[in-house]
Amino acid sequence: MRTAVMTDTNSGITLDEGRINGIYVLPMPVIVDGKDHMEELTLSHEMLYKALNENKDIVSSQPSPAALTEMWEKILSEGYDELVYIPMSSGLSGSCNTAKALAADYDGKVVVIDNHRISITLLDSVYDAKFMAENGSSAEEIRAYLEENAYQNDIYITLHSLKRITKTGRITTAGAAIATVLNLKPILKIQGGKLDAYAKARGMAAAEDKMIEAARKDLESKYAGIPKEHISIGAAGTMESQETVKRWVDRVQSEFEGYKVTYRPLACSIASHVGTNTQGVAVGLTARTLEINK
Template sequence: MKTAVMTDSNSGITPEEGKKIGIYSLPMPVIIEGDVFYEGKNITQEEYYGAMTSGKNVTTSQPSPGDVMDMWDGILKEGYEQVVYIPMSSGLSASCHAAIQLSEEYDGKVQVVDDHRISVTMRESVLEAKWMANQGMTAEEIKKRLEENAYNSSIYIAVDTLEYLKKGGRVTAAGAAIGAVLNIKPVLTIQGEKLDAFTKVRGMKKAELKMLE
């Protein structure tokens, strides 16, 4: 059984890197001042963060159904019998559930994995899926294995500024102002599928120590 592994750029795997390691990566859309760009395709991380820090209106979006299905169709035309697709966690985006619905049209040839991960832990799932595919495992077997281990991961995040959490509605303007005055740094966590507050400390050095702890 020849099985392809596909993910999106939320895993940190760009289309360019994906080509080198044999993984298909769908670039996620980023909207800056109304113009649409695609991660790792026509915008770099430096340009993305530069737009944010310069005060431009920056939002993200899920991939269009057409883009997802076009990549699946292209992979199957290359001779693969099955596709394992690992998008970002269903708890953080509607793109996973949308992909599951789209996959119903492929008679089992496309298996969408909801392993409730994002970023570095999602990347590990993708690399594990590639290893399993190389061992000859089917898409169904890979999906089952990844979803069984979905919650065996944790991420801790500290942010130096509350500005973007305020813009995203995760903290109030008053809370962000107080936090800035008192040098409060929130430590956030992703345990499985959701982003939650873990604790608050004074200063980035204490935030780093808390994450290591």
């Protein structure tokens, strides 16, 4: 069986990266001031950050059924017997359930996997799926593994500003104003497709400390005994300068010496909800053997 692997840009995998590594990547739609855009094709991270800072109306959206099915049919026409599609968690978007409904018409050739992950942890799942496909696993075997280990990942993110998230209704405008005056930074946790409040800190430096501490506790408890080469540490964010990105990645790497650290900017559809200069760290289990950093 030849099994193709497909995801979307919410994984942090770019179109070019996907082409190089034999992974099919669907651009996610984002609507800016009523105009439709597709991540990478007509909307870059820089363009989105500018729009966010200008307080434009920005809404994430699902891929259209036509975009999904056209891509599936193109992949299957290239000689694949089946494909796995790994979108963002069903807990954060309806796109996964939409894809599952569409896949019912493909007689088992399209397997949609609800891996309950997003961003840098979803990236790990996609590369795990590619690794398994190249080593003879079927689409159903890949689905079983990824869904069984869906909750073996934890993400902590700190929002620099509460301006965007107030629009989601998760925090009131008055609450956001008080937090801004007190320089309080909310630390959120994403696990299993749920976004929950984890802690708060006064200032970004203290928030970074709390995120690092949380990830370290996960390593010492939830992931205790797992070899370092099967643990992925991720750094992510919507930082606007390469200097800030480098500083954060260097900090994460120094705190988790001996682990493989991967950085990706948050996808445009995620950034539209959290705003600019958000920082995050993630811990997750991977089936691949990672080249660890000495």
